[in-house]
Amino acid sequence: MSHTKETALLKRREFLKFIGKAGLSLPVLQASGLGAGLLLGRQAMAAAVDMRRVIFLYVPDGTPLAASYSYTPSDDLTLKTCSAPLEDVKNHxxxxxxxxxxGGGGHGLTQRVLGAFADGVTGTIDLALGETVGSTSPVASLRLGIRTRGLDPISARGFAAVTDYQDNPQTAFEKLFGGAIDASPIGAKRDKKMLEINRAALEKIKTRLGNYELHRLEEHQDAIAKLQSDIDAASQGSAPAGCSDPLFNPQGLSAQQVDTEFTNLFALQSENAILALKCNLTRVVTMQLGTHQSDFAVTGLSGDYHTSIHSGNLDYYASYRTYFSERVAHLIRRLAEEDDPAGGKMIDSTLVVQVTDMADGNAHTGSDAPYMLAGGGSAVNRGRVISVGNHHQLLDTAAEYMGVYGNIGGYAPAGPASNILF
Known part of the structure; x- marks a missing residue:
């Protein structure tokens, strides 16, 4: 763990002790709004994670004969058949x-891939992040589909799946940029909202504090006031390039809602995701490719994905799974090309978490599943093959990357995976 992370955790513990001595329980503290403000905002800024983003990308039904056979590369990053399209981005x-x-592999209960049924949590990781880091964003968490047709969403609270996936790229774009949300300057507005949460929470708990604790809290208010003036001064600048008047689909790709346009639909949704992140509309995106039943086709391949999986022809199944890796590679390339308003490229501040619901889709197994992370900048030990116990540890790793592990319920008893984050 880095020194900055250790410092942030120490400060959080010190603040909780301070509040405890004042007679305030953690539930009262969270109910006051400080869970989204004081405990998250200041620690996130201290740990330099306040502008990190995450994309959860669901690819259904595993890979032929599980990951070690057809997907996971060797330690020297020699790729397998189904990961070969990642060759030029593998160091990310x-x-x-x-x-x-x-919970194992198999059809149904796809919500488990984002942790809906983990003990002690209130929902999938994207929803949990939406309630914490997303609480000060215009869109808490964004869900984009590619030929899901509104079926089998992976985001859920237990068995209660969400219903806000947007399969149509143009509809998604219009909801994001069609006038309901003022996109200029979004970053300053998000910061101001965080300050408003802090102020409201502080006022609510003042009456519960003694003189010493009240003085300590007023010192914090002074720091908030200074930050407010800094933000006000910075907010006179222009919005990030492309955010004040964004265009949908300048390349003129087909957005027809049919399987044969899968490649174009994925490209358009990727642009929606990148633009929403870049313009600070959200910090959390979930992209779902199809459904767990794999009853859909893709551009340029015969039959449908389900037929390929159970055809008995490994090359046929692999052709589909390789195609999905081509889409993932496209997203990574676009993140690596796109400028980050804060400096560098979007890949430097965005973690892509590829998830699935099976190891081998034909056998419906759950061991040796093809999971992969990409991006995340210098915080991530990229260009590696790393052993991980279970997929819940990867969800905790994403929470740690976003600066809120420990503020939201952990998904794995063992905590985040080792050797991934610096």
């Missing part, structure tokens, strides 16, 4: 070996 990636899907 962390390939995970021996990943066990908690």
């Amino acid at each position: 990636c962390v390939f995970l070996r021996d990943v066990e899907i908690v």
Whole structure:
């Protein structure tokens, strides 16, 4: 763990002790709004994670004969058949070996891939992040589909799946940029909202504090006031390039809602995701490719994905799984090309978490599943193959990357995976 992370955790513990001595329980503290403000905002800024983003990318039904056979590269990053399209971006990636899907493989209950049924949590990781780091964003967490047709969403609270996936790229774009949200300057507005949460929470708990604790809290208010003036001064600048008047689909790709346009639909949704992140509309995106039943086709391949999986022809199944890796590679390339308003490229501040619900889709197994991370900048030990116990540890790793592990319920008893984050 880095020195900055250790410092942030120490400060959080010190603040909780301070609040405890004042007679305030953690539930009262969280109910006051400080869970989204004081405990998250200041620690996130201290740990330099306040502008990190995450994309959860669901690819259904595993890979032929499980990851070690057709997907996971060797330690020197020699790629397998189904990961071969990642060749030019593999140094941005962390390939995970021996990943066990908690709850096993098989059709149905796809919500488990984002942790809906983990003990002690209130929902999938994207929703949990939406309630914490997303609480000060215009869109808490964004869900984009590619030929899901509104079926089998992976985001859920237990068995209660969400219903806000947007399969149509143009509809998604219009909801994001069609006038309901003022996109200029979004970053300053998000910061101001965080300050408003802090102020409201502080006022609510003042009456519960003694003189010493009240003085300590007023010192914090002074720091907030200074930050407010800094933000006000910075907010006179222009919005990030392309955010004040964004255009949908300048390349004129087909957005027709049919399987044969899968490649174009994925490209358009990728642009929506990148633009929403870049313009600070959200910090959390979930992209779902199809459904767990794999009853859909893709551009340029015969039949449908389900038929390929159970055809008895490994090359046929592999052709589909390789195609999905081509889409993932496209997203990584676009993140590596796109300028980050804060400096560098979007890949430097965005972690892509590739998830699935099976190891081998034909056998419906859950051991040795093809999971992969990409991006995340210098915080991530990229260009490696790393062993991981189970997929819940990867969800905790994403929470740690976003600066809120320990503020939201942990998904794995063992905590985040080792050797992934610096």
